[in-house]
Amino acid sequence: MHLDVSLRIQLLRPTASKRAALSAMQAEYTRAVSLLLESAKELDTTSLGRLHREAYHRIKGEVSLxxxxLRVALNQTCHIVRSWKARLKRGCEAKPPVIKRLQPIGIGTRGYRIAQDGNRFVLRLTTVNGFLWLPLKSNAYYRPYLEALAAGKAHQGDAKLVEQDGRWYLLLPTRQEVPEATGCNIVGVDLGVANLAVVSTADGKLNRFFSGRFVQARRNRFFDRRYSLQCAKRLDLVRRERDKEHRWVKDVNHKVSRAIIREAQKLPNPVIALEELRGIRERIKASRKVNRMLHSWAFGQLIRFIEYKAARAGIPVVRVDPRKTSQTCLKCGHAEPGNRSRRAIFKCQNCGYELHADLNGARNIAVKAAQTLASGYTSGAMGLLTGPSSLPPVPASGQI
Ligand SMILES: [Zn+2]
Incomplete structure (x- = not known):
């Protein structure tokens, strides 16, 4: 079966001249989208074909891309115009779209290649001044995908280059063949605040809670201390405290992720299922839970640690859509917010089934992952992320 997976890989810090080339390309790309958008508004069209016929060639001469x-910019523009028109149609008040910020650089599927050089992977980007070679920061988790791409055994889609806090990332959609996941034990991992993580299989064979209570208590202490230092204008100490807290958070995340892997390894052929949190900010309706989580703990880091350690242990990781995992009844499938009227307890308003809410969440994640694997269909960044077959052997303890 095949799976669509979206990778987000950091570029090894590019040299000053390469950074300058990337910035220049980003400015041109943004200008292209902006020009195309103005044309689309002028022509009052959402048609890709019409925009291509009447604006593409003129703008091709104006920008250096x-x-x-430019083809990706054209697609993006149509997408922007279409969602604007759709909002108007629904009766929403929507101002005509304008490009205000720098856009991620769109690079078409034929505009780049992944090359392998021994242990290293390099992005070969086509620019107007020839190829730009950009080494990638790869790890055990990306390796199987990059190897497949470099060997021409996987398909690549239109990619993007994004700058965040001075670092560049490649967003790389890929489709590849993976072995069937039958006869595996799917371990759902529900992340949250009251419990940092709850680990469970759909059949309840495995249940493990990682309480978040000690975390909250300790963080409150950190907060109080920082607050009093701030009042005392000891900003040097404030920074030191903050670093200390970051180190502590990282340490907790290492311990929890390690323990989760160890739990999964108690079962034969484990697969770990996680909620997809990456890219959630761009999603239109992030659930309340996800929003709360994004601000309350370094969950992105915890997820990265789980993925990384799972890859090292040869355990595949499946990402599932987080929507309604906490509201859905395991027994009858009924989903409504009322099922969670008491926060800690899940109680189905349809069939009366009751369970600890986080346990219900973890099992739902496992069920969703099983459905994802059975259908062989995944979208966006969700899917089977690591295949055990192509990973290095695992130490018996599975510890990292
Ligand atoms: Zn029910």
């Missing part, structure tokens, strides 16, 4: 990037 490879044609593969």
């Amino acid at each position: 490879p044609s593969e990037s």
Whole structure:
């Protein structure tokens, strides 16, 4: 079966001249989207074909971009105009779209290649001034995908280059063949605040709680101390306290992720299922839970640690859509917010089934992952992320 997976890989810090080239390309790309958008508004069209016929060639002469990037800019523009028109149609008040910020650089599927050089992977980007070679920061988790791409055994889609806090990332959609996941034990991991993580299989064979209570208590102490230092204008100490807290958070995340892997390894052929949190900010309706979580703990870090350690242990990781995992009844499938009227307890308003809410969440995640694997269909960043077959052997203890 095949799976669509979206990778987010950091570029090894590019040299000053390469950074300058990337910034220049980003400015041109943004300008192209902006120009195309103005044309689309002028022509009052959402048609890709019409925009291509009447604006593409003129704008091609105005911006200095490879044609593969301009094609992506054209798609992006149509997408922007269409969602604007759709909002108007629904009767929403929506101002005509304008490009205000720098856009991630769109690079078409034929505008780049992944090359392998021994242990290293390099992005070969086509620019108007020839190829730009950009080494990638790869790890055990990305390796199987990058190897497949470099060997031409996987398909690549239109990619993006994004700058965040001075670092560049490649967002790389890929489709590849993976072995069937039958006869595996799917371990759902529900992340949250009251419990940092709850680990369970759909059949309840495995249940483990990682309480978040000690975390909250300790963080409150950190907060109080920082607050009093701030009042005392000891900013040097404030920074030191903050670093200390970051180190502590990282340590907790290491311990929890390690313990989760160890739990999963108690079962034969384990697969770990996680909620997809990455990219949630862009999603239109992030659930309340996800929003709360994003601000309350370094969950992104915890997820990265789980993925990384799972990859090292040869355990595949499946990401599932987080929507309604906490509201859905395991027994009858009924989903409504009323099922969670008491926060800690899940109680189905349809069939009366009751369970600890986080346990219900973890099992739902496992069920969703099983459905994802059975259908062989995944979308966006969700899917089977690591295949055990192509990973290095695991130490018996599975500890990292
Ligand atoms: Zn029910």
